[in-house]
Amino acid sequence: GAGVSQTPSNKVTEKGKYVELRCDPISGHTALYWYRQSLGQGPEFLIYFQGTGAADDSGLPNDRFFAVRPEGSVSTLKIQRTERGDSAVYLCASGRAGETQYFGPGTRLLVL
Amino acid sequence: RKEVEQDPGPFNVPEGATVAFNCTYSNSASQSFFWYRQDCRKEPKLLMSVYSSGNEDGRFTAQLNRASQYISLLIRDSKLSDSATYLCVVNIRGRGSTLGRLYFGRGTQLTVWP
Numbered sequence: 001g002a003g004v005s006q007t008p009s010n011k012v013t014e015k016g017k018y019v020e021l022r023c024d025p026i027s028g029h030t031a032l033y034w035y036r037q038s039l040g041q042g043p044e045f046l047i048y049f050q051g052t053g054a055a056d057d058s059g060l061p062n063d064r065f066f067a068v069r070p071e072g073s074v075s076t077l078k079i080q081r082t083e084r085g086d087s088a089v090y091l092c093a094s095g096r097a098g099e100t101q102y103f104g105p106g107t108r109l110l111v112l
Numbered sequence: 113r114k115e116v117e118q119d120p121g122p123f124n125v126p127e128g129a130t131v132a133f134n135c136t137y138s139n140s141a142s143q144s145f146f147w148y149r150q151d152c153r154k155e156p157k158l159l160m161s162v163y164s165s166g167n168e169d170g171r172f173t174a175q176l177n178r179a180s181q182y183i184s185l186l187i188r189d190s191k192l193s194d195s196a197t198y199l200c201v202v203n204i205r206g207r208g209s210t211l212g213r214l215y216f217g218r219g220t221q222l223t224v225w226p
Contacts, residue, residue, distance in 0.1 A: 033213070033214070035214075035216075040120070040218065041218050041219075042116070042118075042199050042201075042216030042217050042218045042219050043156065043199075043214075043216045044216070045213045045214060045215065048213060056213060059213070091155060091156075093214075098212070100158055101158075101214060102158075103155035103156050103157070104155060105154070105155050106155055
């Protein structure tokens with residue numbers, strides 16, 4: 001079946017701009033996670049959703065980062081006033097509660 | 113201190129070799145343990161779960177030592193296709209939630225040469 005999909009696959013933006021990254025989880029997966037991976041590092045947790053609500057957003061680095069999942073399926077990660085340090089691969093994962101997390105291909109964000 | 117510590121390598125081994133990776137984790141509340149594999153510019157994919165009793169999947173054997181908070185992965189008879197980054201991962205119960213968040217090590221890079 002279809003896996004986790006993420007769009008866009010690549011995003012180049014200028015410092016100070018606003019970006020939105022989209023994640024389509026595997027159908028039927030109630031849990032959705034966002035991670036960020038910098039070069040040479042493992043993925044770092046940002047936020048996860050159980051259904052429509054953010055069950056844990058303690059990984060968001062600051063208030064420029066926000067994520068929503070209004071209908072309990074697709075999620076959007078929003079970054080305001082982007083900074084060069086936000087450049088990374090943003091990974092989305094989904095799973096059934098408490099079970100294996102399946103990752104999407106990621107969005108490569110480059111902030112110039 | 114990072115939740116999961118891993119030697120980044122790189123490990124460069126010939127085909128057929130046996131190679132072992134190790135990692136340590138700092139949070140004794142960690143509940144579940146995994147090895148993920150990540151190919152260059154691709155997403156992480158679950159390789160195998162890790163249990164205290166040890167588990168084997170073909171050429172791959174994983175082991176967990178809860179007392180030492182130590183996780184290992186052994187790859188026997190290495191193949192060229194094993195070249196990848198291997199990520200040590202633990203699952204820690206989230207604050208006020210029944211679900212766990214994953215904590216990744218930085219990964220160990222393996223290159224198998226012919």
